[in-house]
Amino acid sequence: MVVCDGCSDGQWQCRDSTQRCIDLGHVCDDKIHCQTGSDEQPSFCAEWNCTSDQWRCKNNKCIDKYSVCTGYSDCLDSSDESIDMCAEWPCLDDQWKCQNNRCISLKNVCDGVWYMEADCEDYSEEREAYCMDWNQINVRSSQAIRETTSLHR
Numbered sequence: 001m002v003v004c005d006g007c008s009d010g011q012w013q014c015r016d017s018t019q020r021c022i023d024l025g026h027v028c029d030d031k032i033h034c035q036t037g038s039d040e041q042p043s044f045c046a047e048w049n050c051t052s053d054q055w056r057c058k059n060n061k062c063i064d065k066y067s068v069c070t071g072y073s074d075c076l077d078s079s080d081e082s083i084d085m086c087a088e089w090p091c092l093d094d095q096w097k098c099q100n101n102r103c104i105s106l107k108n109v110c111d112g113v114w115y116m117e118a119d120c121e122d123y124s125e126e127r128e129a130y131c132m133d134w135n136q137i138n139v140r141s142s143q144a145i146r147e148t149t150s151l152h153r
């Protein structure tokens with residue numbers, strides 16, 4: 001199923017007379033990028049593998065993997081926010097998993113700030129007892145990073 005004839009790496013060629021090249025991330029992302037919609041055809045998307053930066057919705061559409069279990073539906077079928085799936089989903093390496101299974105950015109943990117949009121609805125990332133340990137660990141690890149980088153200079 002290789003189609004990228006005249007397109008460079010990271011691109012996909014529309015299956016229509018324009019033969020336009022679109023970004024791989026725009027294939028099966030639920031937005032039409034090719035004139036005749038060949039990038040969003042259900043039968044085609046059923047076979048399509050999302051890119052490594054993406055997550056595959058139940059309806060075979062691809063969303064950014066940072067949109068999974070964020071508390072907002074990004075898949076039209078909301079499969080990225082399914083309660084059962086988010087209970088199992090580990091969150092990404094630079095994310096933190098709230099007690100209610102939402103994934104937030106690691107840098108928002110124990111920063112003393114709480115925003116509905118970017119933090120845990122249950123405030124679990126700002127619990128005082130938890131953050132005392134958290135800040136100690138992070139002070140230690142950022143010191144370790146500084147020491148390692150200065151050694152290599």
Ligand SMILES: [Ca+2]
Nearest residue numbers: 026029031033
């Ligand atoms: Ca598209």
Ligand SMILES: [Ca+2]
Nearest residue numbers: 067070072074
């Ligand atoms: Ca989402």
